[in-house]
Amino acid sequence: MSAVSDSFTPSSPTGPVDWKSGAMAGRRKARYAADRRLQIYGMVAIAFALGFLATLIGTLTFTGYRAFTQTMATVEIDLSQAEIDRSDIMGANWRNIVRDALVAQLGEDLAPPQQRDYFGLFTSSAPFLVRDAVLRDPSLLDGPARFVIPMSDPLDQLAKGQVNTDLPENQRRVNDRQVEYFQQLEQQGLISRPFNWGLFFNADSRFPELAGLAGAISGSFWLLLVCFLISFPVGIAAAIYLEEFAPKNRLTDLIEININNLAAVPSVVFGLLGLAVFLGWFGLPRSAPLVGGMVLSLMTLPTIIIVTRAALPSVPSSIREAALGIGASKHEMIFHHVLPLAMPSILTGTIIGLAQALGETAPLLLIGMNAFITSPPAGVFEASTALPTQIYIWADSPERGFVARTSAAILVLLGFLVVMNAIAIFLRQRFERRW
């Protein structure tokens, strides 16, 4: 065999090979060394890939974990003294009320420039937060009440040790006076750092300290719901037809080539399809989860069809023949016996397909699901974002606080993916049968 000839050159063309000679021993050594080298290359390759994975997860966790807490100030405000018309809570001058209360909390009189620095400690939406709390519970008007107000992003960074106070004052976003105020409040025991529930229950905001994923999570939920409702029945029906009913002809060949090819079409092209056909020709609403779900269902469809087509023939023919033998029609045989037995594999594949759909970003960007929307969508026709597009929006935002939020949002997205894949693995191991 010529393949190994270069390592097999006899010392003399006629005589026997002296395997114990120094030249032979050296050659053997070189050959084994080459073998070991290949093995080491392989190990290095795997170490590189796994090392990258570890770095990726490590970096994201390291930058993201801080966003899971939020620095808060507990402020006591006595609203019974304030001028508030109980019949018109919305109309009161909340800005001044809250600002006076904040200054009173510090216990010093502040000149206007100092006031500006001081108010910069708190989120600029503080008046609205207090107002909304009062709207929810008007009894807060009766006397002094405690309000928990998020600190603004620069102060949040300071509290988490992310601001280097050794830098000259003009090179950081927190000035010395603000640091001083912050320390005063801290000494009064007003600063706390609870778990950041706002990350999950607030919608998007321009201010990092208030921005949350509620809109993105519910948007992704609607997307996946639409995607599932379309791709699951259609995918299974198509697979059953192609596997069990379709005649072998040009048309079905074409369909098969199409399905295989669709699985490899770049996702951004599906986005172009959604933009031109669903938005342009059909006039469906922009940024709506309905359109996003439809586009994603077209991308998930090949996955479900391929999985189902692999699962159907694995059901033993004895079961089919038994069903036909006692008088079931072909439809009854498939829908009453074969499909239920193939269902665990199909569901596993479907969940994996949906997990892929959950992470898709590019097609959603093209149909406008990267809009700035400050309330969670209530249905599939309302404009919304999705988890990956929210990550994209935050990654593009200049504020420091959004870096941590982006990493945190990625961790949330990866968490959902892990859960979905875990369910798929559980289904496979618990219910999938091997015949």
Place this chain on the structure above:
Amino acid sequence: MAGYLIGFLALAALVSAIAGALRAGGKRDMAAAPKAHSRPIYHGLNAAIWTGVPAFVFLLLWLLFQNGVIDALVLASYPGSDQLSGPQKDLLISEIRQVASGNIFREPTPEVNAAVEHLKSLQSLATWAMVALVAGIVALGAFFGFRVIEHRYRARHSVERSVTWFMMFSSLVAILTTAGIVASLVFEALQFFARVPVTEFLFGLRWEPQIAIRADQVAGQGAFGMIPVLFGTFVISALAMAVAVPVGILSAIYLTEYASQRFRAVVKPMLEILAGIPTIVYGFFAVLTVAPAIRSLGQSIGVDASPNSAMAAGGVMGVMLIPFISSLSDDAFAAVPRAMREGSYALGATKGETIRKVLLPAALPGIVGGVLLALSRAVGETMIVVMAAGLIAKMTLNPFESVTTVTVQIVTLLIGDSEFDNPKTLAAFALGLVLFLITLGLNLIALRTVRKYRERY
């Protein structure tokens, strides 16, 4: 409203399924003598199909065309609308719709106000007409569905026929999708080529698409030559392949040939995780960690690296493709017949020699197919390059400089202002067509290579 109607349809179908089944069951008991053809459940299902499906199809069609028809009617009644051009009409309609939904930016003219009233009246009329017609079709369908319930009626055949139709339609969805992709891309690209000559697009060496959308904007003159964009795409893809191909193949060799069963069982799923991470995560990681690292690497060797260097995007993309190449090479190695491997061992070859001189050549077509599929993914990959690669089209082979790609241009051209009558927007569709054709070609070649190889053994 449409949502409630769909809910109502589902309910109506359910009710008629139950009612139909009960009625069929009752009839059979009464007649008792001759044997019924179908079980009551099929009569019920048949009634449900009659009740729900025609109305559902009608509802979908209605929703599809409602807006277009209303817009046409409103425009027709707008004074002087026949002199307006297409884009002006679009602008007018969107203004009327904005005012109707309460977003008033400037005081609307009396004509617009009249049109808004007209629009609102048409919309409420359309809603009521839709509800009435859907209800009517449901009633009619239910009437037919119930009328045919009779003990000799072959309800099962009827239901199975409907199911078969649904399955046939479903299997056509794949073709419809491809047709939709091709039609939309070709249609919009043709509009683009009506404004920009094909030869300029295909052979032009400058890509500066940021032209003015409004007359008062400051912007470039515009140049739509796709060569630099394509060049950048292949620079980044080549960098990705330079990472993914050696690492993927070497790790596949190690996992299939050297690793113990337990090592393989642990490491292979971990490699697969790399394929399951969404690409936007890679993109963010490239911006956050890899790009600064490459910048400092460039500084240490005296090269001025761009903050969004081709190397950052390409390298991260390469890592994403490792499991893809690794698992396809794995399959290719597994498909090499045992006899070839054992023949090589019998001649005294070491494991490494067997791999390099027997396995690799035999598995080569499969590996090449896998590499081509990976290349097609790299060309079509979007989010990593959107976040980590540049926007300016440059013809450079230096991996420390920033280049742009086809997908980056598509996304940046379509985010934000998008009007369909603008070369800037339409250019994205022309690029999309090019992208679709490239990936289609790569996939077809790859599948053919793999198939040819399979026939050999």
